[in-house]
Amino acid sequence: MEKTDDHYQQALAAVEQTLDKYRRCTPAEKERLRSELAGLRDMHDKLQSGRVEIVVFGEISTGKSALINALVGEAVAAVDVQGGWTKEVWHVNWQGTGYRLPGLGESQVVLVDTPGINEVGGAARGQMAREAAERSDLILFCTDSDLNDTEHANLVELAAFHKPIIVVLNKIDLYSREQRARLLEVLGKERLQDIVPAEQVVTAAADPREREYVIQSADGKERSEWKKPPPDVSELKAAILEMLDKEGLALIALNAALYAADKSDRIASLRIQLRERRAMQVVWGYASTKAVAVGLNPFAFADIFGGIAIDAAMILTLAAVYGLEMKWAQARKLAIAIATAAGWMTVGVVASTVVVSALKAFTFGKSTLVTALPQGAAAGYGSYIVGEAARYYFEHGASWGTESPKAVVQRILSQTDKQSVIDRLRGELLKKLQVNPYSNS
Ligand SMILES: Nc1nc2c(ncn2[C@@H]2O[C@H](COP(=O)(O)OP(=O)(O)OP(=O)(O)O)[C@@H](O)[C@H]2O)c(=O)[nH]1
Ligand SMILES: [Mg+2]
Structure with a gap:
């Protein structure tokens, strides 16, 4: 398989150049740039292996972890009625997508679970979330009703990363047919106008509630039974795969290039900052040496x-x-x-x-x-x-x-x-x- 895509090659070159820039730093500069280095190395690895990262954002208890379980097809993420259940950003391999980036045989898709955005003690987690968004290739925004103001503000923030966003209206099992239609109308046409195109708003039932099934036996007798319906994330899965098919390689290339450019700027500005500080120390050091020498x-x-x-x-x-x-x-x-x-x-x-x-x-x-x-x-x-x-x-x-x-x-x-x-x-x-x-x- 060839990796001939131009953008892909350019992105790889951009990441490598930034890594080179890092190598030319002094030990003191390197010390300050450790997390940048880790991020860059990971980005390099991600590009080479054609890893696609899909990050799931949304308020607490909207069903982000349940969505991941439903997509993967097994309970890999902890789901709970208690809000704030997921405490850290973490990665799950999504095997069984059958998806391969063109030209990259080994490609894999990774789902990234995040803590709810309105979670208390949020500053540090907000930072983790931003980093996850910065690295990701595709953003899933999970909600379980019409967007409130916090969600809306968050979505606007995420849109600034210029990555494709799919809005998932989860827990659709809790709504009647009319309510669903109305919600989609409100979401797609009003609330999300200019942020997410209507076709990127999908519904899901990641962990539907038990419901009463009426079972008729052979003798015509009816009895009812409460059962949990299977999760339904087919619309979401189709939307994701379509997006990846359309622009998977371009997406990860563009992302890596942007990421490298950002880190490269950061390395440059940090170097200037440290150099300036060092230069000032030298100037004051010599000026006082001169003052003392002449004085004495x-x-x-x-x-x-x-x-x-x-x-x-x-x-x-x-x-x-x-x-x-x-x-x-x-x-x-x-x-x-x-x-x-x-x-x-x-x-x-x-x-x-x-x-x-x-x-x-x-x-x-x-x-x-x-x-x-x-x-x-x-x-x-x-x-x-x-x-x-x-x-x-x-x-x-x-x-x-x-x-x-x-x-x-x-x-x-x-x-x-x-x-x-x-x-x-x-x-x-x-x-x-x-x-x-x-x-x-
Ligand atoms: N009715 C219904 N309930 C759901 C659905 N998806 C998730 N839930 C329930 O919503 C609650 C929260 O689900 P989680 O997946 O833990 O939500 P989360 O967004 O990961 O929550 P945090 O990690 O706490 O932010 C659980 O009780 C789930 O069973 C759904 O499609 N329908
Ligand atoms: Mg969770």
Whole structure:
């Protein structure tokens, strides 16, 4: 058998690409993406084996579990008069459908039972239900009367998954012929308009009540006997099989492709989020290192190029966070370019001399403690700005985008709350100085 369907092959490729994307994640990212990975692997398996998943939703006690039993032909799911009986989403193999996806000899159909949607303690179960809906290929919505507002709202929510939905009006044995006709009319033509086409509304009696049968014996005598009629889900079964025949392979392919695209977006956004956090840690780490270094020993860093060395080291670390390769000379050049764009130095020695003398003027006092704070914090602020600019640069694929470095750096300067950065760095500095306040006096 061939698996030549284009959409099918594309879907398989999409799932594999997303799995690859996952493999390229760092261990920390992988840790956060565990459930996505499990879902993707399962989706891969589902596609390869041509597994079709049919999920049953509906309010408590509408007969979801009974429907599954009736379809499978044996009591695989627990059914009870007590509402809220089914507690977890679970899968049943529906053997005996005789159904095979074209081109996939091994295909199987799985029925997924879910807890009732109005079940108490529903938040977590609602999440389970959403996940089941996200993965499924076909949705059965089970009701036992005209839809109430909760059911209607739920159905609208499910319709947003863009999967085929069959609405099952169960417990049809409880209604008279007229009532049935009227219910179907109301459901199909009024309540479900625009959500589910009328031909996808079917009736069923998954677990009909006992009823009185009149039995006539050979001698003409009549007696009555209470018996449970056999379940009747033939209309539902036909609707399901027709749907699968019409678009089974396309359905599972489309689903898997959508699922993979969604997970791929999620992996991408999580990576950005984690990378950003890591990059901020690097920037604050180096900025406070600079603040402390300059604060404790202003002369060593009086040469602005000594300070540039710390910034260059920060830039190298940031490049690694963004998965980019950079050489020391490039990092140093970028640090100088940013400092220049900030207006802190013009390329050359003149400016650095000015800075040196300015710093010296501050350090004439005896106590380093006094001068350390403003100088260190100011130097740290400089590194913070360099780090923010470098982050912008790396986020734009190691370029300044359509802007000049000066425009970008000036914008960062104007958008940064200088005082709060300095306050935070001053705090770092104080902590270090308190450990050994006379270290440099
Ligand atoms: N009369 C009648 N009763 C039914 C039918 N189907 C199910 N029931 C009864 O409805 C009750 C609930 O059935 P379940 O299958 O447990 O319903 P459920 O939707 O799975 O319920 P939860 O798992 O609790 O959400 C049981 O007492 C069933 O016997 C039907 O077709 N006709
Ligand atoms: Mg149940």
